[in-house]
Amino acid sequence: MKYLSEYRNPEMVERYIEEIGKIATKNWTIMEVCGGQTHSLVKNGLLNLLPEKVQMVHGPGCPVCVTPINLIDKAVYLAEEKGVILCSFGDMLRVPGAKKSLLEAKASGADVRILYSPLEAVKLAKENPQKEVVFFAVGFETTAPANALSVIHAQREGLKNYSILTSHVLVPPAMEAVINDETAVIQGFLAAGHVCTIVGISEYYPIAEKYNIPIVVTGFEPVDLLQGIYMTVKQLEEGRNDLENQYSRVVKPEGNPEAIKVIEKVFQVCDREWRGIGTIPNSGYELRPEFAEFDANIKFSINIEKVEENKECIAGLVLKGVKKPHQCPQFGKKCTPLNPLGAPMVSSEGACAAYYHFSQISDSE
Amino acid sequence: MCLAIPGKITSIESRYDGLVRMAKVLFGGITKEASLEMVPQAQIGDYVLIHVGVAISLIDEAEAKKTFEYLEGIGELEELMPIN
């Protein structure tokens, strides 16, 4: 367990923990949707400080974790069989596909590269005109403007050798899917601050109203998270189901209009398959037909067999908040960050990896 | 990869016939390039939140410093480091 003095603002952390304890009269289960928040809650030891009445469950908000196995296999295929330069964010490379991960493809000679930004992939395409460059574009709303911009920049450069393999997911439909799941136990949500920085908060009003559930848009530092939890518990205790914004110093209600413009220019909403959860209607972005020449799915005929996910991995239950990572029989045994069975053990935003790295829970329970 | 990291704009150059502004952004001791297309009002000296090479929001200096120190303190700045 962390010592309070280790926090940047120990008095505030202590005060919020105390206040949450004071106002919580019943048991409440709250889901933080964003994997970055999961990571922060676990890494900062906040789960151990919260009163027992307030249970946090961890949501599906890790784009790496919910990218379907089939898309990983497509990326591996493009790198190995089509000889493309396949690039993506670091976390994507270790996610296991049916046969191998991108990192394993790289080890056996494929040109797979880790990039910090999709804009670097455009530069790479410009520098390597004789090669095809594919960016594996994963992400939630936060990452959509960057991936969209890469396509716009490539178009401006007149590049014919750049395309993206999209696995873009959206938060609000995932929240609805989690609420509608018959096994769900969630009574309140912390919504993801950086996602709302881009798209604003208006999409969450109808969810709060339709499902009678409080939603608090929250940042990711310890004091933000505790304040968000406090605001949610207060609403629950008072019987309110409002949308509130804890992170208003960064999140404007209307989001970032320029970013929304770019997203809408390049992407359109589509159904998406979520690893471990299944297909959720209208839960992702795909390239608009006008940008088809930048769509790796269209550009390359990719014919690979769809395979089943590893049955031993209960990622679907973990991503819906039904099970905690350490309740998975494989956790820390067959499944570790170095040898992950499922994606939540790979990404630093994945709940299984967060528990494995930072929490003693697996030993003590 | 989902992090947005605050940094300070140290220079701005325009590309594509002035259509795109790209900035050098300083994070502690590390400089990275970022697009300013989502923050048209940003100027040299401003603080911005950068996510995978794109500035997504202007923030004030105090907030930027506080968040940067937090991220640095808990070792979350790996993605800024040179890769490979």
Ligand code: SF4
């Ligand atoms: S611990 Fe491993 S096997 Fe179990 S749910 Fe998490 S990723 Fe899947």
